[in-house]
Amino acid sequence: MTDQRPDPETSAPRRRYLPEDWVGGAAMALLALITFANVVMRYLTNESFAWTEELSVSLMVILTMVAAGGAVLRDRHIRIEAVFIGGSAQRRRRLAILSAIATIVTFLIMFGLGLRLFWDDYRYEVTSPGIGVPQWWYTVWLPVLSLTIALRAMQRLTMAWRAS
Amino acid sequence: MTGLAIFAVFVALMVLGVPIGAALMLAGAVGIGIADLGWFSIPNNFYAGIAKYPLLALPMFVLVGAVFDRSGVARRIVDFGVAIVGRGPGMLPLIAVAVAMFMGGISGSGPATAAAVGGVMLAAMYRAGYPPAYSATVIGAAASVDILIPPSIAFIVYSVLVPGASVPALFAAGVVPGILAGFALMIPAVWLARRHGFGARELDQPRPPLLRALREASWGLFAPVLILGGMRLGWFTPTEAAVVAVAYGVFVGMVVYRTIGFRDLFDILVDAAEVSGVILVVVALASIFAYTVSTLGIVDPITRVAQESGLGSYGALAIVVVVLLIVGMVLDGVSIFLIFVPLLAPLMRLYNWDPVWFGVLLTFMVAIGQFTPPVAVNLMVSARLAGVRIEQTAPWALWFVFSMLLLLVILIAVPELATWLPGVLGY
Numbered sequence: 001m002t003d004q005r006p007d008p009e010t011s012a013p014r015r016r017y018l019p020e021d022w023v024g025g026a027a028m029a030l031l032a033l034i035t036f037a038n039v040v041m042r043y044l045t046n047e048s049f050a051w052t053e054e055l056s057v058s059l060m061v062i063l064t065m066v067a068a069g070g071a072v073l074r075d076r077h078i079r080i081e082a083v084f085i086g087g088s089a090q091r092r093r094r095l096a097i098l099s100a101i102a103t104i105v106t107f108l109i110m111f112g113l114g115l116r117l118f119w120d121d122y123r124y125e126v127t128s129p130g131i132g133v134p135q136w137w138y139t140v141w142l143p144v145l146s147l148t149i150a151l152r153a154m155q156r157l158t159m160a161w162r163a164s
Numbered sequence: 165m166t167g168l169a170i171f172a173v174f175v176a177l178m179v180l181g182v183p184i185g186a187a188l189m190l191a192g193a194v195g196i197g198i199a200d201l202g203w204f205s206i207p208n209n210f211y212a213g214i215a216k217y218p219l220l221a222l223p224m225f226v227l228v229g230a231v232f233d234r235s236g237v238a239r240r241i242v243d244f245g246v247a248i249v250g251r252g253p254g255m256l257p258l259i260a261v262a263v264a265m266f267m268g269g270i271s272g273s274g275p276a277t278a279a280a281v282g283g284v285m286l287a288a289m290y291r292a293g294y295p296p297a298y299s300a301t302v303i304g305a306a307a308s309v310d311i312l313i314p315p316s317i318a319f320i321v322y323s324v325l326v327p328g329a330s331v332p333a334l335f336a337a338g339v340v341p342g343i344l345a346g347f348a349l350m351i352p353a354v355w356l357a358r359r360h361g362f363g364a365r366e367l368d369q370p371r372p373p374l375l376r377a378l379r380e381a382s383w384g385l386f387a388p389v390l391i392l393g394g395m396r397l398g399w400f401t402p403t404e405a406a407v408v409a410v411a412y413g414v415f416v417g418m419v420v421y422r423t424i425g426f427r428d429l430f431d432i433l434v435d436a437a438e439v440s441g442v443i444l445v446v447v448a449l450a451s452i453f454a455y456t457v458s459t460l461g462i463v464d465p466i467t468r469v470a471q472e473s474g475l476g477s478y479g480a481l482a483i484v485v486v487v488l489l490i491v492g493m494v495l496d497g498v499s500i501f502l503i504f505v506p507l508l509a510p511l512m513r514l515y516n517w518d519p520v521w522f523g524v525l526l527t528f529m530v531a532i533g534q535f536t537p538p539v540a541v542n543l544m545v546s547a548r549l550a551g552v553r554i555e556q557t558a559p560w561a562l563w564f565v566f567s568m569l570l571l572l573v574i575l576i577a578v579p580e581l582a583t584w585l586p587g588v589l590g591y
Contacts (some may be wrong), residue, residue, distance in 0.1 A: 017434065024437030025430055032227060034284075035220065035407040039400065048254070057215045060223060064214055064448065067441020068185075076442055077183035080494045086183055095181045102177060106186040109193060113207045142207060 020070030020148075027063040031056060050135035056132035058138045065145035072103060072152040093163050107150040114142035167462035170195040180560040185449035194450075195456035206452055212234035213451025214444050217403075218493060219324055221331065223313050223440035224406035227568045228273025228391075230436040231413035233280035236423035237384030238267055241285055247372045253363040254354035256292055257302045260285045261353060264306030268313035269425035270409070275496075275545045276439070278307035281547040291365035294357070301535070301560040302353050304543035305568075308534040309349065311497050312342035312529055315391060315406065318497040318527050321447065325505045332395060333591035337520045337582045341575055344445045348571045352370075383416045383521045391580035396589065397497040443498050450502035457506055467510040477515040481576060483563070484508065485529055492533015496541050500530050524582040528575060532568045537561050 034052050071077055079099070084092055118139045120126075126135040174191035178184065189206070196205055232238075245259035249576055264281045271277055282303045289299040311318040314335030323331045391409045394400045400408060417424030424432070457463060470480050491500055504526070512522055532541045537558040547554045577579055 021434045021437070024441060025433035027504065028223065028227060028433045028437040028440070031220070031223060032407055032410055033222065035403060039408060053217050056220055057217055061211065061215055061222055063223065063437055064444040067437045071438055071442045071445075074438075076438065077185065077380045079183045079445055079501055080178055080182050081181065082494055082538075093316045095449060098180055099182050099186075102182040102186040102190060106189045110189075110207060110210060113203055114291040117204065117207045117211075123207070139211075140395055142211060154191055 020066050020073075020152075024063055024067040024070065027059055027066065031059050034059075038149045051131050052099065054128060058064065058141075062140075062141050062145065065141065065149065069145065069149040069152045072149055072156055076155070077103075093160055096160035096163075097157060098146065100153050100160055103153035104150050104157065107146045110146040111143050111150060114139070114146050118143055166195055166198045167457075167458060169198060170453075170456060170462065172461075184495070184503075185446040188446070188453040188503070189247050189449040192452035192456040196452075196462060199456075200461055201456065201459060205455055209451045209455045210448045213448040216324060219320070219444070219447070220313075221401075221403040221406055222321050222443065223436065224403055224410065225271070225317055225320070226440045226443070227432070227436040227539065228315070228406050228409045228413060229276045230432045230439070231410055231417060231424075232267065232270045232277055232384075232387065234428060234432060235384070235413055235417035236421045237270075237381075237387070237413075237416070238263060238280050238284045240377070240381045240421075241266060241384050242288075243372045244377040244385075247377035248373045250290075250371055251366045251369060252364075252508055253361055256285065256289050256294065256363055256366070257299070257353040257357055258350055260289070260299075261306040261309075261346055261350050264303065265309055265342070266384075266388070267309075267314055268310035268316075270341070270384075270391065270413075271310070271315075275307070275542055278303055278312045278542045278545040279549065281307060282546045284548075286550050288366075289363070294362045296550040297547075297552045297556040298356065298560050299556070300552055301557045301564065302349070303550075303555070304540065304546035305535040305561065305564040306350050307340060307542045307546065308347075308531040309345045310343055311531055311534075312338045312340050312524070314342075315402065316527070317443070318501060318530065319523065320402070321498050321501050322505065322523045322526070324447075325501060326509070326519050326523065330591060331524050332516035332589075333520050333586040335392070335395070335402075336586040336589050336591055337524050338527065339585055340581050341524055341571075343405065344420065344574075344581070345528070345531065345568060348567045349564055352567050356563060361440050365547055375589055383420050387412060387416075444498055445570040446502060450499075454502070454506045463507050463510055466507065467514050470511060470514060477517075478516060478576075480511055481525075484511070485572070485576075486528065488529040489536070492530040493536050493540055494533075497527065497530040497534070501526065508537060518579065518583060520583045520586060521579045523574075525575060525591045528568075528572055532565060532572065535561055536565050 034056055038052060083093060118136055121136040121139045127133065128135050128138065173194050173461055174187055177187035177190060193206060241263050242259055244329060245262055249255050249258060260281060264277055267277045267280055292556055316338060319334040319338060322330055323329050323334055368406060381501050387409060390412055391405045394408060395405045396401060512519060534540055537543060537554055543554055543561065547557055
């Protein structure tokens with residue numbers, strides 16, 4: 001048996017922030033503030049800003065994709081970890097490379113198709129169903145953030161590659 | 165044929181440790197490519213999968229958990245627990261289970277609770293003479309019950325997937341089974357501690373005065389009342405209840421206990437954003453998989469096979485239980501729901517299973533899987549915190565697994581345990 005005491009380091013706050021953390025944290029704060037303002041307004045004025053729903057939902061999409069990019073670099077995504085724990089260093093490296101490649105392929109596909117989706121919304125001047133602003137204001141984030149996730153996965157790939 | 169290809173790609177990638185989201189999306193893309201369903205269903209389903217207003221409850225409840233995990237509420241409730249039951253063999257594990265259940269009534273995710281309760285309890289239990297492997301098991305198991313006790317993130321996802329099951333109904337349905345699960349863990353925890361004489365070393369320590377402990381803990385004790393009571397009285401929707409709880413937690417942490425500073429607040433937001441992003445990206449990518457599976461009618465044969473086999477309702481349920489217990493050992497609850505609910509929906513219709521009851525059952529199975537060694541999600545967190553290897557927890561964990569399996573059988577035999585409360589509350 002090794003050291004049996006709980007390790008205080010595991011619960012220490014992390015020190016270095018990624019750009020993704022700043023955007024993700026800010027989006028989280030904004031989501032909470034909008035939702036809270038909605039509750040307060042509903043009780044004070046008996047009115048709800050239904051239009052904020054559209055804004056909140058698109059913020060949630062942005063939050064998801066931004067945070068997913070940071071999580072790629074930190075290797076926090078949900079997966080079956082059992083295969084990593086048992087194996088040799090060589091096997092872990094090969095599996096890490098496979099994971100990175102699968103992530104890159106996933107989000108490059110999403111980037112390409114998302115770009116077309118954005119382009120159609122832009123070209124045909126589609127407006128959003130709720131507020132009536134141009135739909136591409138929302139859809140543009142799909143290709144942009146897919147690309148950032150793919151780039152993070154490429155960074156991960158080079159890290160795994162060099163770990164030999 | 166296409167169905168086989170989709171599942172082969174998915175299972176192969178998943179077993180090789182590829183992130184679940186990527187495995188789901190690539191398998192879905194293979195199906196879309198073979199059957200020529202149109203490539204644009206990929207980004208459209210990705211976007212539509214998470215661009216749903218009810219899903220906003222998920223990041224908000226993750227934020228509630230992140231706030232309360234750092235607010236120092238857990239430590240004060242532990243003190244309160246010690247003040248009530250006193251010290252002695254079996255008392256600390258009893259309190260650990262109760263506090264984990266209580267934190268489950270505030271936050272919605274198991275691993276976060278395992279970390280919060282483990283951070284407070286493991287050192288105290290070590291000093292009192294409990295072996296770390298035993299303590300890690302108790303905390304890992306108790307944190308697993310979290311997903312049954314409202315608010316639960318797994319229930320929110322299930323409700324988005326199953327139209328007949330509303331979030332308030334599921335939350336209400338989880339209450340009785342969640343509390344029973346707590347008892348099912350307390351009994352072996354106390355019995356094992358008594359039998360081996362663990363925890364005798366803390367008898368000489370003072371017992372905190374009851375009234376002061378109550379006053380200190382009351383801020384935390386009020387949080388679930390606010391969340392669940394506010395929803396019950398119709399003051400708030402689930403999302404609103406979450407954001408009100410965030411405001412309350414920030415107030416308690418920053419003003420009352422002074423455990424949260426501005427810097428911590430930003431850490432909390434970043435943590436919550438990351439945890440939400442990791443879950444929601446799987447939700448988004450899984451909707452591509454679900455779209456392919458349902459459009460191609462891949463799961464329809466399941467109904468036929470079930471009918472022809474003559475298994476009957478209980479036979480089919482038994483198979484579902486075994487499969488989900490195994491899968492629950494390697495995957496978290498939300499991912500399991502995203503993968504399995506579309507596959508099980510035809511069975512649910514065939515046998516007329518109540519969607520709310522079935523949701524509670526699924527969640528219960530997942531909860532058991534999350535602390536069944538050797539590959540349990542929650543046990544991994546608590547074992548790491550306790551500094552033991554996960555295999556060392558096995559001789560302890562099997563008692564808890566056995567006790568929970570007994571309760572699962574009771575839940576299947578007596579569906580009213582889950583359906584009674586939502587019925588009374590009129591959901």
